[in-house]
Amino acid sequence: GIQVEQSPPDLILQEGANSTLRCNFSDSVNNLQWFHQNPWGQLINLFYIPSGTKQNGRLSATTVATERYSLLYISSSQTTDSGVYFCAVESLTGTASKLTFGTGTRLQVTL
Amino acid sequence: DTEVTQTPKHLVMGMTNKKSLKCEQHMGHRAMYWYKQKAKKPPELMFVYSYEKLSINESVPSRFSPECPNSSLLNLHLHALQPEDSALYLCASSRDSPSSYNEQFFGPGTRLTVL
Numbered sequence: 001g002i003q004v005e006q007s008p009p010d011l012i013l014q015e016g017a018n019s020t021l022r023c024n025f026s027d028s029v030n031n032l033q034w035f036h037q038n039p040w041g042q043l044i045n046l047f048y049i050p051s052g053t054k055q056n057g058r059l060s061a062t063t064v065a066t067e068r069y070s071l072l073y074i075s076s077s078q079t080t081d082s083g084v085y086f087c088a089v090e091s092l093t094g095t096a097s098k099l100t101f102g103t104g105t106r107l108q109v110t111l
Numbered sequence: 112d113t114e115v116t117q118t119p120k121h122l123v124m125g126m127t128n129k130k131s132l133k134c135e136q137h138m139g140h141r142a143m144y145w146y147k148q149k150a151k152k153p154p155e156l157m158f159v160y161s162y163e164k165l166s167i168n169e170s171v172p173s174r175f176s177p178e179c180p181n182s183s184l185l186n187l188h189l190h191a192l193q194p195e196d197s198a199l200y201l202c203a204s205s206r207d208s209p210s211s212y213n214e215q216f217f218g219p220g221t222r223l224t225v226l
Contacts, residue, residue: 031213041199043154043217086153090213096166097142097205097213101153 002027002091004102012108013077021072021105023087030097031090032063034072037104038083046072046085077109114138115218117202123224126192132221134185134202142207143185144215145177148199160185161207192225199223 003026034046047061063070088099146154159167160179176188202218
């Protein structure tokens with residue numbers, strides 16, 4: 001099956017710093033999503049981004065499907081950004097689609 | 112409204128118990144999913160329902176039995192579980208348009224402990 005790797009696995013930032021998270025995938029995919037999982041386990045949708053660049057406030061994402069990677073940029077980080085960031089790629093199995101999650105990046109933002 | 116609800120939030124059960132997890136969405140989505148997430152690991156797909164029919168079973172043991180009574184509801188029936196089945200169980204839904212816009216939205220999860 002498709003392999004999805006994220007880097008770095010762990011990241012500690014001071015409040016106000018910027019960061020870039022990377023997601024590499026091993027095969028062509030239909031779509032890609034970025035999530036933030038908060039400490040209570042809720043997966044929060046950040047971006048649905050099969051290709052191109054999108055921005056939402058302090059966050060932006062870029063997917064280069066032909067080169068099989070996606071980047072998530074966090075600017076001016078805040079303590080509430082702490083948690084685990086997952087990318088997930090959509091692939092088809094027959095007529096059904098499935099999400100395969102990446103290995104995750106655990107982010108801690110300190111004061 | 113992009114809300115998926117799950118009940119219960121927490122569940123503790125013995126290995127001989129039978130229990131059920133419930134998931135509901137009112138977004139008109141036609142695909143619903145169960146995922147299992149162990150501590151410090153990514154979610155892993157268990158089942159996919161498309162238009163109320165089971166379309167993907169990721170070789171899940173038979174002690175987990177999914178059910179989709181209608182397009183808004185998804186259940187996961189649990190029987191004779193093992194302690195290693197303790198995990199966060201996440202439900203998700205999407206429009207079910209694999210070749211088009213098919214963003215998945217997740218519920219808050221049920222944290223299951225098997226004693």
